Amino acid sequence: MDSLLNNITSSTFLSPIWISLKIAILAGIIVVIIGTIAGYFLARRSFKGKAVVETILMLPMVLPPTVVGFLLIVIFGKNSWAGQAITWLFDRPIIFTWWAAVLAAIVVSFPLMYQSAKSGFLSIDRDIEDAARVDGANDWKVFWLISVPLASKALISGAILSFARALGEFGATLMFAGNIPGETQTIPIAIYLAIDSGQMTMAWLWVGAMIIISFIILLTIRVKE
Amino acid sequence: MTQLIFEHISKSYHSGEPVIKDFHFETKEQEFIVFVGPSGCGKSTILKMIAGLENITSGRLIIDGKEMNNVPTRERNLSMVFQNYALYPHMTVYQNIAFGLKMRKEKKTDIKKKVLKAAEITGLTGLLTRKPTDLSGGQRQRVALARAIVCDNPVFLMDEPLSNLDAKLRTQMRREITLLHKRLATTTIYVTHDQTEAMTMADRIIVLKDGSIQQVGTPHEIYETPANLFVASFIGSPGINVLEGKVESNGITIDGIPTIFSRENLRTTREALVGIRPEHLIIDEYNPLLTATVEDLETLGADTIIYAKHNRIHLTIKAPGLLSFSKGDPLPLSLTGEHLLLFDKESKKVIL
Numbered sequence: 021m022d023s024l025l026n027n028i029t030s031s032t033f034l035s036p037i038w039i040s041l042k043i044a045i046l047a048g049i050i051v052v053i054i055g056t057i058a059g060y061f062l063a064r065r066s067f068k069g070k071a072v073v074e075t076i077l078m079l080p081m082v083l084p085p086t087v088v089g090f091l092l093i094v095i096f097g098k099n100s101w102a103g104q105a106i107t108w109l110f111d112r113p114i115i116f117t118w119w120a121a122v123l124a125a126i127v128v129s130f131p132l133m134y135q136s137a138k139s140g141f142l143s144i145d146r147d148i149e150d151a152a153r154v155d156g157a158n159d160w161k162v163f164w165l166i167s168v169p170l171a172s173k174a175l176i177s178g179a180i181l182s183f184a185r186a187l188g189e190f191g192a193t194l195m196f197a198g199n200i201p202g203e204t205q206t207i208p209i210a211i212y213l214a215i216d217s218g219q220m221t222m223a224w225l226w227v228g229a230m231i232i233i234s235f236i237i238l239l240t241i242r243v244k245e
Numbered sequence: 246m247t248q249l250i251f252e253h254i255s256k257s258y259h260s261g262e263p264v265i266k267d268f269h270f271e272t273k274e275q276e277f278i279v280f281v282g283p284s285g286c287g288k289s290t291i292l293k294m295i296a297g298l299e300n301i302t303s304g305r306l307i308i309d310g311k312e313m314n315n316v317p318t319r320e321r322n323l324s325m326v327f328q329n330y331a332l333y334p335h336m337t338v339y340q341n342i343a344f345g346l347k348m349r350k351e352k353k354t355d356i357k358k359k360v361l362k363a364a365e366i367t368g369l370t371g372l373l374t375r376k377p378t379d380l381s382g383g384q385r386q387r388v389a390l391a392r393a394i395v396c397d398n399p400v401f402l403m404d405e406p407l408s409n410l411d412a413k414l415r416t417q418m419r420r421e422i423t424l425l426h427k428r429l430a431t432t433t434i435y436v437t438h439d440q441t442e443a444m445t446m447a448d449r450i451i452v453l454k455d456g457s458i459q460q461v462g463t464p465h466e467i468y469e470t471p472a473n474l475f476v477a478s479f480i481g482s483p484g485i486n487v488l489e490g491k492v493e494s495n496g497i498t499i500d501g502i503p504t505i506f507s508r509e510n511l512r513t514t515r516e517a518l519v520g521i522r523p524e525h526l527i528i529d530e531y532n533p534l535l536t537a538t539v540e541d542l543e544t545l546g547a548d549t550i551i552y553a554k555h556n557r558i559h560l561t562i563k564a565p566g567l568l569s570f571s572k573g574d575p576l577p578l579s580l581t582g583e584h585l586l587l588f589d590k591e592s593k594k595v596i597l
Contacts, residue, residue, distance in 0.1 A: 147331035150298050153318040154325045154402075155392070156348035169335045 027225060035202050036210040037229055040187055043118070043206060047125035048183040051133045055182065056175060059137025060163060081131035085191025088127055092196040096123070121197035121204045125186035133182040140174025141167060177241050184237050188230075247309050247399035247432045248274050249295065254304035256290060256456075264290055265456045268304070272434075273448075277426050280436045281443040282453035283479070288436045290456075292402050295434060297321055308400065319348070323400040324393035324431075328408060330385045332377040338364075338388050339373040345396045363395040366425070383414045390422070394429060401426070401433040407442065419445060440480045444468065452476045474593040477520045477586055483550055483561045485586070486526070490519035492587065492596075500558050502535055506585055517596060520586035523550070523563035526578050533577030539570040551576065 096103045098113045107113045114120050152166045190208040197204040207226050214223040249272045256265040265287045280288040293299040297318035306313045346356045364370050367387040407415045443450045444464045452459040460472040471477035477485050491498040493514050497506050537553035549568040553560045553576045587596040
């Protein structure tokens, strides 16, 4: 019993949990903002090539995480144009950093938020937005005072699903952010390595932690509904 | 004191056929104008163009002497009542009515005063804390009206506002909107497919079909002197009887039956369509023009609608009072000559 308590309070156990939560929260916040804006824009505007843009935005959801990881390395790697720009700006490359894990989480969870937001905005009666315009609201006020509150259910469930997806991200993170204990080692990566090295107790603990967090997330959605 | 001028306005989507063709019209100040026509005639599109919710492809829209084509909706100073009311479902009745005033950044005390007054006019005083979902259809309609009148805008747009109400409420709201218009003295554009609403509410009616104006006139003019067969058929309930006829120098022949009626200015023999309103066919036992056979009856109470047949032609007759006929009864009919409407067989335009 004492050893279990020691395990639970040890930094070896807690570190991946904090890292995972921090990554998922930050990625979640960013994804909620850009996913909501993208969802609104694509629900309201039509333009040439819209179908192609929508397909590209949804692609990370169906692609294997290793493909996403590969593409992230190609796009943001040390030799790429974007990678060099980042190195120049921040004095270090993004690959194999905590920020790389955040970026990987953003990419894989974005489609869930975008999809929820878009269908939430599409379900709003356009006349209600038009009524607000007639009442003197500008585009920003229509969006903030009418569209967002009316799509709030879809936005909240999108946010929670994206958070959960960011929390569970494994493949792309491992490839793009690596496995650096205390920096990029998330719960899913820690579980994989624990099993690989026969540390079944630690694996169980992390699995338990993951189940509890996921359960709370899904329960929140159910209660909200 | 507001006048709307439509200068040759057209509208088309992408490269398709125009949905509004050369809409040219001027309102008078404080006029109640009704756009009426079947669905797809473009009446709601014109309303949305006035509101700035649809672009104008060509032509100019002028409100109060100012071109509005590129003025955003929020700066047009108009009020609109939508067909499905379009209330803000997440706000209370009070917040719904106050929204426009808030957008204008009016003072809180002024907002409260104005909302309470609008609520009183529309009979919503006791419902201000409710949400739209807790209201009946008629109450929602009143919230939409209150929201429109509270801003005191000079132009009022209404898009089929009564079509979702039951018949009794519709008649009541029709009267209330007419009275409201008199009280507020706004220029009102009212869109409907219901010819009864058009006839009872309008100062002037614009009849539309396929995006083109068919006729502009007072309810009286539209009913008595329709410009073409479409207007004659669309306005009036039950619909006008349209029969094949021939105009000759000694009289007008209807479906082979010569009548004594003639038109002085029509000397040449020509084929025509003859329009007779159901109330202008008179049951006449002494000197009938023709004897038809009763096919069916509709008892309305004050009037009776009789569907009858003569040879190949079907006739609708509206007779005052409660009448009883059985199917197959002979029905002696005559008509009054001054009410005959003649239409050209090709162009369907009225022959004067």
